[in-house]
Amino acid sequence: MRRLPVYLLIDTSGSMKGEPLESVKVGLQAMLSGLRQDPHALESLHLSIITFDRDVKVVLPLSSLETLQLPPIVCPDSGPTNLGAALEVLCQRVDTEVLKSQGENKGDWKPILFVMTDGSPSDIMLYKETVPQVKKRGFASIIACAAGPKAKKDELLPLADHVVTLDTMDSGSFLSFFRWVSSSVAAGNVSMGASTEIHLPPPPPEVNLVF
């Protein structure tokens, strides 16, 4: 059974506290509901959620869509945005969780990564060091979402194949974003062959694709 591993990195730094995080949770729930309507996702998709603030937490280890339940996601009152540390953890997780074809083993589909942040990496040195490591992990696509006015989309460009921005951090924006994630995942990676990119569906109005 070939799995489609999808990693979600979610910013839980202090600035996400309150409505933004609540909106993210609602968005995640909507994303799951959407994915559960997609037969390909239901059979193949495995999702992992990693949150990052001062600490990096694997709140959901790679689990099949069929069995997974959304974990509680909390935010400290304040704290830095340690995206670099999160990427380090991500690389470790990918190395242990994602299967590659080898002899008796059948490989997974190429993993997909979504990163959502409302700021910029606080651990900028580590972030810059880790980006090339992430690139080596063979992601079919890395999509970064710069949410809200304080998010620095330029910082995300070296990491991501696609950067999208959300003008506001309200529930409508996040809902649109996660629905779009859901349709990206559903559309992508289906008999991808050697394609190096997934085909992203056109984003909804709230989600701006940065070129």
Place this chain on the structure above:
Amino acid sequence: MAAINSLGTRNEQRQPLHKFLLGNRDLIQADPARIVLPLLRCLAEIHAEGKSHGAVCAQRLICAPNGDFDVALFRHRIGWDDALTAAETYYGYPNGQGVTMEEQQQRDKQALANVLHLLMLGHEVPPPPTRLNVSILSRLGEDSAWPQGFVSLVEHLLTVDGLEPTPELDALIHALSPPAPTQTPPPVPESSLPEIPTTPAAQALAPAPAEITLPEEATPDLEPPAPPLAAELADETPPGLPSDAEPPPVPPAVTSRDFPSPPPLPSYPVRLPNATVGREYSGNVLSHLATGALTFASFEPVSALPEGLTTNGISITGSPLQAGEYEIPAACLIQGADPDRPDKLLRTLQITINADPRSLWKNLASDTTSLFWKPDTDTGSLGDSPHLVAAASLRGRSHAHVGSCRDDDFSLAWFPQSGWYVLTVADGAGSAKYSRQGAKIACAKVKEHFSSLLGENGQDTLTPLTEAWAADADSADKRQMVKGELYNQFGRAAYAARKAIEDQANESQATLRDFHTTLIITLARPMATGGWLIAAFSVGDGGAAVVGVPDGATCLLTQPDGGEFAGQTIFLTMKEVLATGEGIMNRIKFALVPQFDALVLVTDGISDPKFNSESALADPAEWQELWTELQPLVRDATTRDQAAESLLEWMNFFSPGHHDDRTIAILCETHLPSKP
């Protein structure tokens, strides 16, 4: 005013509610229902009288030394148990702050919510959409979160008739219920609550609530004195907070009591493991209901379970029929319930029932007007060949789901002049927009090439060399000659195919990448010696094998080009594939076999689900197994066309996660007559 006087004589029994609750937290935790229920009932009754209670019951509610806190007791102690109406009972209570009664009652609710919140502090705290404008909280800090909907929770609790267990009340009691093992907190807390602002603005934010503005002198004879608030709060500090947090806003007082930290707020409602339509489900509900020290003996659903599921009061089993998100209220019997407490709690069981993925696959017809359209299925068989040659190609579910075209293709040929069979399959890349045409061209061009070589008027260079080798199978030289000629012919066929695709790409103003396709070519011919020569050339995934060779070793004719991840392969249309002679040579395999059961070619839509790994693909036993599945289909067919149709039907098998196009071509002995 007798009532007032009577109450006044019992001042020693009274204390502000929040102080009582905080000071007797252990009592509350020991038996939350006993405290919380009457408390709610008192306030509900007061409000039902059209009054507010400025002190939020604080001054007037009476608790017994054992912590009983109870309207009945209150009435009893007043001595008017029988005669007293609610109006009389609550006569003389001070009104709360606020201009209108509604405002005053709202203040009551806020204050009660505040008290309850304090008891639960340290639990999961949602962010503050609205801040609690009450001094207690402002002393905690401006950033202290006011649990979302807490006032409305209290409002709800106050308006519930009969105080039957409700989910809200249940959750509240549950949250206050005693933790399993009593842990002794550190004697001196290292820090207080995080992020406590000391700004006086916080104080200014809020109109002082009733219970705070009431002068302490109103209850000068508190017995026992309530422990200072700050000390209580310090005790509630969750462990693991940064030690450099702000100091407590109120100087730490002597901690008079060590309270076990309350259990976390149960994730309420209770979520059960996910189910899937049509799949056997078994979930032990009791193990999911249990939290902390609270365990349950059984449960009884209050509403119907999702169709297909049943329960024995302990677990839910069955095979669900309908996908969806379900919420099932259930009355849950507490294990070893205290006779004085409600023995049942209401829980809402949540269960996600996934759809059966099979039911979600759509079958949308492809758009016949799209460029390079091809039918969603195709079958073919050769009519006049001595052996049965049949093929079938089926659009995968992943394409059917979105109404896109089949990308696979095949071609079959037998040349009576030379006796050669040529079977070809190709798999267009799912990611390339015109790959269906790439596959089609590749198959057609291969057939065309070998037709010009082996067909009528062909300059057949292959037959003499192969016959020579067959007659002298041990000759390395003769084998080398065959190899050289296969290299020439397979190479030319592949080049011709790629050239034709390039031309097509140029013509369509597209790139070669848009036509990415794999290619598997097999040649087979019975030799004069009685054996067969079988040869194959492949680019990409899928596979071809000769099944049932007596030596048991000869089998896989192709070396699949797989990547480290699923779905990665290479294509005929990639520059590097035909770039070097060695590269082409490595793609060729050939053998002389004395006899065989079948030659089978499959695209990855079949090889992926049928072979678990590349090792399996090289295992003759696995191919034999596949042939065992296929053989009856062709054996039982009454015509060659029907054999192909049977293959098409078979290819519709379901394998989770494998929904690519499927194409198969076979060559085997047959009893079926030639087609007219």
